[in-house]
Amino acid sequence: MAIKVDNLTHQFKGNRNETVTAISNLSLSVEKGEFFVIVGPSGCGKSTLLDLLAGLQLPTQGRIVVNGKQVSKPSLTRGFVFQQYALLPWRTTIENVAIGLEELGLKRKERLAKAASYIELVGLKGFEETYPHQLSGGMKQRVAIARSLAYDPEVLLMDEPFGALDAQTRESLQLELLEIWRKTNKTIVFITHSIDEAIVLGQRVAVMSQRPGRISHIVDTPLFETKKKEDPRSLPAFAMHRQNVWNLLHGEEEVYAWNE
Numbered sequence: 001m002a003i004k005v006d007n008l009t010h011q012f013k014g015n016r017n018e019t020v021t022a023i024s025n026l027s028l029s030v031e032k033g034e035f036f037v038i039v040g041p042s043g044c045g046k047s048t049l050l051d052l053l054a055g056l057q058l059p060t061q062g063r064i065v066v067n068g069k070q071v072s073k074p075s076l077t078r079g080f081v082f083q084q085y086a087l088l089p090w091r092t093t094i095e096n097v098a099i100g101l102e103e104l105g106l107k108r109k110e111r112l113a114k115a116a117s118y119i120e121l122v123g124l125k126g127f128e129e130t131y132p133h134q135l136s137g138g139m140k141q142r143v144a145i146a147r148s149l150a151y152d153p154e155v156l157l158m159d160e161p162f163g164a165l166d167a168q169t170r171e172s173l174q175l176e177l178l179e180i181w182r183k184t185n186k187t188i189v190f191i192t193h194s195i196d197e198a199i200v201l202g203q204r205v206a207v208m209s210q211r212p213g214r215i216s217h218i219v220d221t222p223l224f225e226t227k228k229k230e231d232p233r234s235l236p237a238f239a240m241h242r243q244n245v246w247n248l249l250h251g252e253e254e255v256y257a258w259n260e
């Protein structure tokens with residue numbers, strides 16, 4: 001088991017000092033190497049859950065264990081990719097990717113070689129010396145993914161990483177991320193508003209309910225093995241899973257059992 005969350009509750013203080021319960025009694029488990037996607041309405045606590053998994057905040061109640069260790073602070077063993085790329089504008093691609101490696105204490109030559117191999121993995125070979133302002137949104141997000149993978153985290157936490165991209169770039173990055181996941185065997189927890197994105201990417205899709213957030217359903221979603229030019233979204237199975245997750249998100253029952 002890569003991630004085990006037990007009875008997690010998280011509260012904030014609101015503007016008038018009232019208590020806002022963002023997450024209530026949430027439990028879940030994620031297997032090692034799994035691609036686990038969480039989908040839910042705006043404000044249901046998805047980002048709060050990811051921040052807690054990252055150790056950026058500590059839960060009001062409950063426990064998070066990642067690869068056998070209780071999470072109590074941020075750590076390089078958990079990579080984080082945000083919607084906004086968070087690249088340093090004064091650093092080149094290769095220098096941005098190498099940031100985490102400095103903290104690991106690698107020598108400069110080793111850092112650059114490792115960073116270069118991850119830049120190649122995300123399809124940016126040839127852009128090592130460019131600066132963020134010279135890259136498109138999709139390319140910047142590839143740099144952010146390469147940076148998170150370069151220090152070899154056990155778990156990759158992704159908070160709407162493709163949310164700011166145009167539809168076409170978003171769709172091609174989804175398929176590229178699946179390729180990267182297959183090559184690296186990372187455990188990925190991925191948050192999205194998009195049902196389509198959840199179904200393209202996830203081996204399981206967790207549906208969160210309105211605030212206070214908890215997981216209302218977990219749906220097994222197959223990974224679609226398609227030929228190079230085929231879009232998984234055009235497959236009949238995809239449409240059925242889409243309808244199913246849509247129903248669950250809108251408070252209706254699961255409409256079918258998909259047996260393959």
Ligand SMILES: Nc1ncnc2c1ncn2[C@@H]1O[C@H](COP(=O)(O)OP(=O)(O)OP(=O)(O)O)[C@@H](O)[C@H]1O
Nearest residue numbers: 012013014020022041042043044045046047048049
């Ligand atoms: N620092 C904070 N202080 C007070 N309330 C907060 C804070 N952060 C989040 N909240 C509240 O907690 C709830 C959950 O927020 P969160 O950002 O986790 O939701 P979300 O599902 O990621 O939303 P979205 O999909 O719109 O990004 C919201 O009601 C939000 O207003």
